[in-house]
Amino acid sequence: MNDDTPELGSGKPREVLDAVAEMIVARGIGVGDRLPPEIELARELGVGRSTVREALRSWQSMGIVTRNKGAGTVLRAPISAQSMQFPLSISLEAQSLMRTLEVRRPLEVDSARLAAVRADERQRHEIMTRMYELMDALDSGADWRPQDHAFHAAIHEATGNPLYKQLVDQLQHAFHAVYEAPFGEPQLGTDSIPLHRPLAEAIRDGDPDGAARIMNDILDLVEKATQSKIGDTDA
Template identity: 30%
Template sequence: MLDNLSPLRKPNKLTEIITDKIREMIEEGVLKPGDKLPTEKELCEGFGVGRSSVREALQGLEYMGLIESRPGVGRFLSSDSDVLLNSENWRLTLDQASVFELMEARRILEVSAVELAAQRATDEVIANLENILDVMREVMDSDMDLFFEKELELHLALAAACENSVLTELINSLIRKVSKHSERFLRTLPYTFERTVDQFDAIIKALKEGDPVLAREKMDEHLDLVRYALGKEKGHEE
């Protein structure tokens, strides 16, 4: 295993280089789920770097769940590290995608999720959605930051209401990526706040009525506003 280690050049982000090298060893099968990792000393000697950089890299991998520490025994590759690496690759894909690709994927998934939510949402779930919307309505003329915080919370709650954990997780990732791009220009549109509240109100009413077709239609209308804001951002950057 140690034969796969080689001295590294020392750039500014040395810890990230070490992390990537260990992940590369995992992906190439040099390290397999359940394997014990070399000691910090062995890694330092193999990479030709200081212990603090190695320790920081290992702590980061442990935080991501790729490795686990067993007191008095050492560090081991997590048994589900292959699944976690796939999750990391998904996040990398999101980082590299254009904002319009993200929005296109989000739209497909989110309108489908709200359609399911109209069939599955309980009274308790709907009450929670209404409470979030009430806060948005109360602060739309006074607290822009809280408004968008609650707007994000409402999107995430609607995604969860579909009761499909896979779909919910995908939507959550996409929403968080797109929101930071669209919010800047949504803030500048004079009709954003009132229209957003009205659109969410219509979506929630469709859920209460158990009408998946209407819920899908109303979510699609709302996402038109988000897409418009993204178009404004693209024009601004150009």
């Protein structure tokens, strides 16, 4: 194992990717450069090749690398410590979450707009029901994530286009396969939850512009909560 490669514990995907990220920074690997082959990474990290492959697939899903047999694994997004006061792992987690939110935003905004136009009476009732369940979970101090997921799934279903749910689920899976909860906080973005009530009401009332605007506001609050964990990532 090289001196610039950290020793791993359990070999979970997050630990593997944190170690690879540290190696990338230590070796000065930049966007467009190839990463070492999987077998070499596995040997240096002291984990199985399948573990490395699984971890890199998560990065591929988040657009951090591209992978193919001819070109190998190529870095497509910069990986660097944004600030000396924050660990590289936290900086990378924030960057990954921000990339996910950037892709998710147009999907969620469009789905809210379409749901306001296309939802039938049953679907409007379902969205309102899921919203009330979400508010109840928030008020009780419980983990509201399952109710939030059900609420957004109801909006996706009301669009009449199953691709919205499939694409958002894929984005969430790619992120949560590595990070069980953003920054170890299962309820990151709690400030955005109260806005889900007017969002549901805008969809119920057939107001596509209002629904799109509120969805944008919700995502703005989630992004703000993410940036607050490490400071402005553009600084």
